[in-house]
Amino acid sequence: MRIFKxxxxxxxxxxxxxxxxxxxxxxxxxERGQVDADMGGGVLKQRLARPxxxxxxxYRTIILFLKGCRAFFVYGFAKNERDNIHKDEEAQFKKMAxxxxxxxxxxxxILIATGHxxxxxxxxxxxxx
Numbered sequence: 001m002r003i004f005k006x007x008x009x010x011x012x013x014x015x016x017x018x019x020x021x022x023x024x025x026x027x028x029x030x031e032r033g034q035v036d037a038d039m040g041g042g043v044l045k046q047r048l049a050r051p052x053x054x055x056x057x058x059y060r061t062i063i064l065f066l067k068g069c070r071a072f073f074v075y076g077f078a079k080n081e082r083d084n085i086h087k088d089e090e091a092q093f094k095k096m097a098x099x100x101x102x103x104x105x106x107x108x109x110i111l112i113a114t115g116h117x118x119x120x121x122x123x124x125x126x127x128x129x
Contacts, residue, residue, distance in 0.1 A: 002070045003027050003120040004108075009061075009073045010118050016059065016076070020120045022048055026061065027071050041094035042066060042101050045085075048076075060084075064097040072100055072117070 003023060005013060013023070026046045029035070037045035048059040062075040062085065074096065075085070085093075103111070111117045 001027060001031065001068060002108075003073070004070065004117045005073045005120060006117050007115060009076060012076045013073070016078070017051055018048060018059065018076075019051075023073060023120050026063070027065075030063065030065055030071070031067065036060075039090055039094070042097035043090070043093045047079075062093055064093070064100050066101045070101065073120075074100075 005023070012018075026048055030044055030046060035044050036047045039045060042064055044063045044065045046061050046063055048061055050058040057079060059076050059078055061073055064072040064074055074093065075089075077085075108117070112119060
């Protein structure tokens, strides 16, 4: 399982002090079927705990997800800042998932090289089953 963050999410995670370990844990939960919301079309909403706190007061993330293959963290927000994403945003994420989840290895490498996405390193932890 390869895990990526888009450039927007890299900045968000850095500002909120969300570690790559936390992102890997969210994907491991999703791989086990523990998903907070499956929005369809390869789009998941997964909760992340704030450092030192629980998930209920934490962050919500939007992940483009293809089980056993790849996941892209593309958006996040603090639960205390907004309740949910809007229907039009959900539709855009589904459109994005159709494209992003079909990218070839060569295309992914170009996006990494140009800074559009960043890969979450595995630290030798097994992500998929």
